[in-house]
Amino acid sequence: MAREALLAALSDGWADPARLYSAGRRAQQLSDAARAAFAEVLGVRPDEVSFWPSGTAAAQAAVLGALAGRARRGDTLVHSAIEHSAVLHAAARGKAIEVGVDRRGRLDLEAWERAVSGDGVALASLISASHEVGTVQPVAAAASYCDEAGVPLFVDAAQSVGRVDVPGGWSLLSASAHKWGGPPGVGVLAVRKGVRWISPYPQDDLYRPQAPGSVDLPAVVAAAASLRAVRAEAQTEGVRLSALVDRIRERVPMTVPDVEVVGDPVERLPHLVTFSCLYVDGEALLHALDRAGFAVSSGSSCTASTLRPSHVLEAMGVLSHGNVRVSLHSGTSEADVERFLTVLPGIVEGLRREAGM
Amino acid sequence: MDLVLDCRGLKCPLPIIRLAQRIGDVPVGGVVRLLADDPAAENDVQAWCRMKSQEYLGSPEKDVFEVRRTG
Numbered sequence: 001m002a003r004e005a006l007l008a009a010l011s012d013g014w015a016d017p018a019r020l021y022s023a024g025r026r027a028q029q030l031s032d033a034a035r036a037a038f039a040e041v042l043g044v045r046p047d048e049v050s051f052w053p054s055g056t057a058a059a060q061a062a063v064l065g066a067l068a069g070r071a072r073r074g075d076t077l078v079h080s081a082i083e084h085s086a087v088l089h090a091a092a093r094g095k096a097i098e099v100g101v102d103r104r105g106r107l108d109l110e111a112w113e114r115a116v117s118g119d120g121v122a123l124a125s126l127i128s129a130s131h132e133v134g135t136v137q138p139v140a141a142a143a144s145y146c147d148e149a150g151v152p153l154f155v156d157a158a159q160s161v162g163r164v165d166v167p168g169g170w171s172l173l174s175a176s177a178h179k180w181g182g183p184p185g186v187g188v189l190a191v192r193k194g195v196r197w198i199s200p201y202p203q204d205d206l207y208r209p210q211a212p213g214s215v216d217l218p219a220v221v222a223a224a225a226s227l228r229a230v231r232a233e234a235q236t237e238g239v240r241l242s243a244l245v246d247r248i249r250e251r252v253p254m255t256v257p258d259v260e261v262v263g264d265p266v267e268r269l270p271h272l273v274t275f276s277c278l279y280v281d282g283e284a285l286l287h288a289l290d291r292a293g294f295a296v297s298s299g300s301s302c303t304a305s306t307l308r309p310s311h312v313l314e315a316m317g318v319l320s321h322g323n324v325r326v327s328l329h330s331g332t333s334e335a336d337v338e339r340f341l342t343v344l345p346g347i348v349e350g351l352r353r354e355a356g357m
Numbered sequence: 358m359d360l361v362l363d364c365r366g367l368k369c370p371l372p373i374i375r376l377a378q379r380i381g382d383v384p385v386g387g388v389v390r391l392l393a394d395d396p397a398a399e400n401d402v403q404a405w406c407r408m409k410s411q412e413y414l415g416s417p418e419k420d421v422f423e424v425r426r427t428g
Contacts, residue, residue: 260408278408279374301369301397309369309397319404320397321370355374 002182005225009218016214027217034217034224041161041227042173044190050209051188051220055158055176056086057211058187061200062154062172063090065209066123069196070152074120080107080137081315082130084156088311091125104264105135105316112142117149124153128160132299132312132325133263134245134272136164143169152195159269161188162230163238171195177223180230181330185216186223233330238270241328244337245273248326255345262318271328274299276313277348279357280322288347289324294340297325322348358423359387365420369397373405380411380426387426394420 013030015023032046039046052058067077076095079087082105099112107126116124124146129136139155146153152171160166162180166173172195177186191197191209199206230237245268249261258278277285282300289296299310300323309320326340360383364372372393380389391402402422406413414423 258408260404276404278405279370279377281370301395307396309400314400317400317403317407319408320400321373355370357374357377 002222002226002229006183006218006222009221013217013221017217030221031217034220037224037228038188038190041231042166042175042188042190043168044192048190048192049188050191050211051186051215052174052211053185053187053215055156055174055179055187056084058174058176058189059084059086059154059156059158060090061209061211062156062174062189062191063087063123063125064093064200065191065197066152066154066172066195067094068198068200070122071198074122076118076120077123077125078112078115078118078121078151079125080112080127082107082132082312083125083127084131084158085311087125087127087156095120097121101135101315103316103318105130105133105262105312106264106267107137107142109138109141109145113145116146116151121149121151124151126153126155128155128157128166129164129269130263130312131159132310133274133316134159134269135264136160136267136269140167140169143167146171159272162227163234163270172197177219177226180227182223182226182230183219186219188223237330241332242270244328244332244334245270247337248273248275248341251341252344255341256348259348260319262313262316272325273328274323274325276300276319277322277324278319279355280348280351281355282321282323284351285322285324285347288351289340289344292343292347294326294343297327299323299325358390359383361390362392364391364393364395364398367393367395369395369401371395372398373401376402376405376424377409380424383426385426385428388414389424389426391422391424392420393422398422 013027015027017028017031035046035049038049078097081098097115100108154172155170157166158176158179161175173190175188178184201212203212261275282298299313301309313320403413412425
């Protein structure tokens, strides 16, 4: 679907939508149609939607732009301890208050309420669901505390859009096309009317959220088409994947000793499951699974460019070594999951034996 | 202090593996002092204690962690 839309848009949407010649106007129509499609899914007005070169760029524009827009009201960003590093890097630019999560990775709402109602808070930022452990965050409750405190809320919804609904009440929201199976290189940002935003970049109109330079319009068109397609099947696909995640959550502790399946077992994304195996090197486990044909991720320090353990696993206080994150997608079959569950115990046992355990 | 394990310079999970291999060397109620400078050690020592029902006593100084054998 995304591929077909991309190919069609490449022949029709190559021109600059800001130009007045006919090819430019055709491109503008495609851009408007994509904007309307995103607006419908996100429940906002089309002119509240802007396109960015990635989900990361959209999230950072949201944080930095909203902080700049509220500079007269305060200079502090309140954020959860489990935000994506895109947000944490933006947070590191200025003053920030971090709010913790519980063992299952769910936001501490009492601490959140205290933090957002403090003096000098310009913006609050909450990920819709943890990208590492899948725990869905209490966005509606967090939004109502922000509302009471008069603080705008930014929701990084990259993990949720296209899969599960995101509650309302937020002021800014970002999403990322390749997370829902669209093309890479498309981020979407919605900024509600009345939210003051000032561009962190040098550009013509500093007050209208818009990425500097041209966006990849064919990719944006493909992203809108793929979102429509994914949304149409989200319900049934969510049920299917969630059952497979349940199977992994149940079976792994039964067949692998000394393992901790992390994240909330119920309030979670449908497609993502994370567990940590004691005494196992995360990188070795990842490579062994790769040789067996499984592409998984890890939050263990040995797999990170920074050589630090995942900040999400640390915030939860769960084991960080021997960590595996399994993301299921539309191409994942029940047989794939069964084969994964069959090979995993032997792989873990072998690695432990090599380590002398 | 009943046993000191110097795991400085070792990457996780090696400090935790050493801790698990050697905690049986102290009597129940005995204390192991683990020296480990891997950035994951502080988090993972505590997680290990929770998973294996041992008592985490705390970190008296940087890169030092104390665990009481409970069983």
